[in-house]
Amino acid sequence: MHRVALVLHETTMLYEAAIAAEIFGVDRSELSPAGDWYDLVVCTPDGRPNRWLPDARTARFDELVRADSVVVPSTDDPDAPPDPGLLEALARAHRRGVRIASLCTGAFVLAAAGLLDGRSATTHWMHADDLARQHPLVDVRADVLYTDDGQVLTSAGKTAALDLCLHLVRRDFGTAAANNLARRMVVPAHRAGGQAQFIAPPAAPDNPDRLGAMLEWARSRLDQPLTVPDLAREAGLSSRHLARRMRAELRLSPLAWLHQQRIARAQELLERSDASVEQIATRCGLGTATTLRRHFHKHVGVSPTAYRTAFHSLVPTSGTPHPARPAGA
CATH class of the missing domain: 1.10.10.60 (Homeodomain-like)
Structure with missing residues (x-):
């Protein structure tokens, strides 16, 4: 089975973590042509169960290197330095060839680990300027729902995280499986990653002259x-x-x-x-x-x-x- 490691840390936000748990942590093997699905493990700093997913199988960050895919949900404080142990675990997993995806402001964690240098990446449009300023080697795209660079993927905010997770299902199990899953969740079957985020029009500048x-x-x-x-x-x-x-x-x-x-x-x-x-x-x-x-x-x-x-x-x-x-x- 395709093993997915869901990263949960002190500043993880519930919404995106719940999306990933719903997509990868519920047995949907009847949708798969081969009759298999994902094997979800929740990775925390000490390997202890998380209060949001108390029944999920857990492991330490060190286990990220053993996953097939790693999902890093959003953080409620993008300016806070991520856990050094998490950054090292992500870097080792990346070197091993593990597929790594961030949801919303989880892109700040990937960027801090050096995984986005020289790549196109996105995040919630409200934080895109901060991501570009803090990590100038990242080609920040505030105008897309998600990016897919093969091994590294990033999504914009909130519902765009669901779009990226469905995109991963489409890659792993085919269009029919992703479409059927989207139908069950009563969401659009497919929104291309290049579709623009719905960004508020720019406010009028304060120019008194x-x-x-x-x-x-x-x-x-x-x-x-x-x-x-x-x-x-x-x-x-x-x-x-x-x-x-x-x-x-x-x-x-x-x-x-x-x-x-x-x-x-x-x-x-x-x-x-x-x-x-x-x-x-x-x-x-x-x-x-x-x-x-x-x-x-x-x-x-x-x-x-x-x-x-x-x-x-x-x-x-x-x-x-x-x-x-x-x-x-």
């Missing part, structure tokens, strides 16, 4: 044709000076910022209104429904219709406060 006033002026006119000279004129700057200021303060060119705002407006309208895609395209300045669909899919990772299906019911249309979007959902 004329540049801030220009940004507000432009946001109130997204349904109109706007050019860089229009923005520069409103800011009282030359086009070249405006571009330098925006790159310095927003890390975006004027056109990139304008396009970002149009997509954010489209997201808001898809969530808060019943307007058609054609009407939304006009109201956010993207012209036609075809243009909106093309750019929306490129930047968000799903179609406008799929986005509305996911979020329209979550946000009331009466003007009540806007709740935070779920990430990686």
Whole structure:
């Protein structure tokens, strides 16, 4: 049987650990073409049973090297230095060829063990900048649900952890087994790892000067044709000076910022209104429904219709406060 070692440490979060236990710790051998399934062992620092999974077979971190796959769930404190014993055990398991996957902020543990250097990796979008800053050798991708580099895999936050676990089942037992398991769990059978995380649109920068006033002026006119000279004129700057200021303060060119705002407006309208895609395209300045669909899919990772299906019911249309979007959902 394929032995999976589930790492539980002092700062492990319950949600992702429970996902892994549900996928790999419940006998689903009837779904496997060969009639086998996973053999789950929970690895803790001292090998003692964990309060969340008291009946699971346990072992010490040293046993990670004997697994076929290791799953590292999220940590509630990504800034805390991981257990040195865990890092060494992960490094030894990796050298032996063990497949290692992290869920959500578990990527910080893999990065601390040096397993993500030179690789693409993801984590919850709220922590992606911290991961990139703490581990500059990691190619952090905040715009995907999960990454698969063969031996090392990482997932974004929360439900994206389930996507990665189902992806592992698909690799190990085939598409039919993964689809049947997803059906039992009443979740989508497959979301490709390259699909974008549902990330909240960027907040307006706090610029009390004329540049801030220009940004507000432009946001109130997204349904109109706007050019860089229009923005520069409103800011009282030359086009070249405006571009330098925006790159310095927003890390975006004027056109990139304008396009970002149009997509954010489209997201808001898809969530808060019943307007058609054609009407939304006009109201956010993207012209036609075809243009909106093309750019929306490129930047968000799903179609406008799929986005509305996911979020329209979550946000009331009466003007009540806007709740935070779920990430990686």
